[in-house]
Amino acid sequence: MSIRVAVFDDNAKRREGLQMLIDSTDNMTCVGAWPDCREVVRHVMETKPDVVLMDIDMPHVDGIEGVTLIRKQFKDVKILMQTVLEDNARIFSSILAGADGYLLKQTQPGKLIEGIVEVTQGGAPMTPVIAAKVLKLFAQRGSNSKTIDFQLSERELEILKLLAEGYSYKIIAARCNISYATVNTHVSHIYEKLQVKGVASAVNLAVREGLI
Numbered sequence: 746m747s748i749r750v751a752v753f754d755d756n757a758k759r760r761e762g763l764q765m766l767i768d769s770t771d772n773m774t775c776v777g778a779w780p781d782c783r784e785v786v787r788h789v790m791e792t793k794p795d796v797v798l799m800d801i802d803m804p805h806v807d808g809i810e811g812v813t814l815i816r817k818q819f820k821d822v823k824i825l826m827q828t829v830l831e832d833n834a835r836i837f838s839s840i841l842a843g844a845d846g847y848l849l850k851q852t853q854p855g856k857l858i859e860g861i862v863e864v865t866q867g868g869a870p871m872t873p874v875i876a877a878k879v880l881k882l883f884a885q886r887g888s889n890s891k892t893i894d895f896q897l898s899e900r901e902l903e904i905l906k907l908l909a910e911g912y913s914y915k916i917i918a919a920r921c922n923i924s925y926a927t928v929n930t931h932v933s934h935i936y937e938k939l940q941v942k943g944v945a946s947a948v949n950l951a952v953r954e955g956l957i
Contacts, residue, residue, distance in 0.1 A: 748865055751794035752778035753785065753811060754827070755803040759850075763798060766854050773861065780804075782811030789819055796861050801828040801839065809838050816843035820942060823864040827852075836875060841952070843945045846870040846911060867932065868913035869944045876910050895938050897956065904931050906957045909948045 750767050752775060754760045760778040767775040776792040779785075781803045789797065797815065801808040812824055825846045826839045836847060845864050848857060849872045860870035897905065900921070907917045914928045921928070941947045951957045 746772070748773045748796060748861060749776045749792070749794045750774065750796045750798060750861060751776050751789065751792055752798045753780075753782055753803065753808065754778070754798070754800040755780045756800075766858070767861075770858055773858070782806040782808065782814065785811045785814050786818060789815055789822060794822060795865055796823045796825060798861075799824055799826050799844070801826060809842050812839060812842040812844050816945075824945075825860060825864055825870065840945070841949055843949070845943070845945045847875045848872050849875065863913045866913055866915070867929075867944060868916075869908055869911045869948065870913075871911035895954070895956070897935065897938055901931055901935050901938070902956065904928065905935055905947060905951055908932070908944055909951065909957055 750773060752760055752763045752767075754763065757780070760780070764775045764778050767773050776794050777788060779788055782799075783805050785806070799808040799811055803811075806814075808826060808828075812826070815822055815824060823845045824843065825848060826844045827848055827850050829850045839847060846860060846869050848860055848870060852860070852872055863870045903921065904917055907920065912920070914925055914932070918925045918928045935947055936942060939947055939950050941950055948957075
């Protein structure tokens with residue numbers, strides 16, 4: 746089945762480039778591209794994307810607000826943030842708003858496509874430099890938080906941290922020396938214990954409660 750991708754970016758040349766890249770990739774199609782998020786809810790409702798590529802800096806309604814608007818109505822749509830910036834506040838705001846991954850615009854086309862595929866498989870792709878910043882922010886917030894006991898096992902906490910770092914289920918399975926199916930089972934247990942329905946929500950809660 747083809748992965749349906751929507752693009753929100755105020756740079757016309759980049760929008761066109763992303764459309765061409767996506768449409769030229771097997772099993773992937775661009776369902777629409779827009780310069781801002783003023784009508785993001787309508788666009789998502791009409792085009793039904795699996796993944797949204799979201800720029801942060803856009804006029805009128807920026808990407809962070811766009812993520813918030815999408816998340817209010819579309820819980821299952823995956824959202825990948827893109828920016829030229831490595832701004833801690835924006836990174837954290839994007840993730841707390843419900844973004845599933847965060848890639849710099851300088852990311853090579855092949856890596857971007859990998860990120861799109863990865864996020865549909867339950868991963869949370871992040872450019873390495875972004876992942877490092879996120880973990881640092883998590884550590885800072887976690888040290889000031891009073892942790893609620895969610896009864897997560899050591900393995901579940903390990904997998905939750907790897908998800909926060911942006912690893913796919915496949916890579917997590919290899920790193921933990923367990924099967925893909927076992928990773929999927931652990932993630933299901935994590936969601937059940939945290940009472941959430943996706944990676945972004947799990948990571949958000951983990952940050953707030955200082956679990957990772």
